[in-house]
Amino acid sequence: MIDFWPLIGIVIITVGLALKQNTLLVILVAGVATGLVADIAVMEILSILGQSFTQNRYMSLFILILPMIGILERYGLRQRAEALIGSMKKASVSKILMTYLLLRKVTNGMGLSIGGHPSMIRPLIAPMSEAAAEKSSPNLSDEKRQSIRALAAASENFGNFFSQLLFIGTGGILLIKGVMADNQLDVKLETMALWALPTAIASFVVFSLFAKFIESRLNRQSADAVTETSTTETAQEEGK
Known part of the structure; x- marks a missing residue:
């Protein structure tokens, strides 16, 4: 008979998030509960949680971006971006x-990440486009x-998703390399990056x-709208 008790963590996470409880607390409770029903010692559970946090600590660095962007916007980042574009005659x-x-795409091909929705699109690219x-x-x-x-x-999605395999050191291409190697398919990283081009x-x-089409529309x-307004104003003047 299959024992489903070790899956209790999924139930705890689902219920906790549905009730809008603290996300971190829900995840910790789910982890501890899963470990206990799997007969893992409490100290070992804490050790696993600590090790997981240490190994993935860099994943939480994106949180620091949000207050930084908020401060920049508070002191006029969007207005500066709009003023810069407003001074360019041929900008579209x-x-x-x-x-x-x-x-x-170029920076992705070099293994650099300068973009992102919170760090570039919302505070800079979108206001400049507007x-x-x-x-x-x-x-x-x-x-x-x-x-x-x-x-x-969409420009961020197209730029990141369709060019993240151009650099041979990214996690995506290394994952593909590992899966292919497990299936006895020997493909070089350089070859995969070339075929991503x-x-x-x-x-x-x-x-x-698509951008040209949307802009023309x-x-x-x-x-x-301008023509309709002019026509309405002309008709009103003639009516007077």
Whole structure:
């Protein structure tokens, strides 16, 4: 008969998160409970938890990004970014996002990580894109702003997901290498990185076309709105 008691931790996590309890406390309780029902000594459970925290301590560094970005925004980071784009005559939504996408892919290929939604998209890229759109459409509607923000977020997804295997030292490509080696498939890391290049290029082309399409649609909607407003004002004046 299969013993399901060691899976009690999953139940504790599910119920705890559903009741909106403290996440860290729920996970710790689930870990301890799982260890106890599996007949693991308390000291050994604590040792396993401590070892897991030590080995994965760098995963929590992203938490430090959030207050830092908040402080920068509090002192005008978004306004500075918008002012910078406002001073550029040829800046556009598609150009900004394509430039960021290219930069993201190049740095990923070098094994560097400079991007991310909380550190780059929200405080810099999205406001810069909105400022570029406001140059042609001074009164952007909330719907258009949300579309531009979504497109900015998509540029990060395209830049990171479709180019993370360009560097032979990333965790993703090492994981693939390990799985293939377990199945007696000897493939060099350099070969896998080379075959990831067409995907990175194709994703850049696809996103560029999509960004151009969205930008042209937004510009067309703005032009139609201006024309409709002018027509309404003219009709009102003639009616007077």
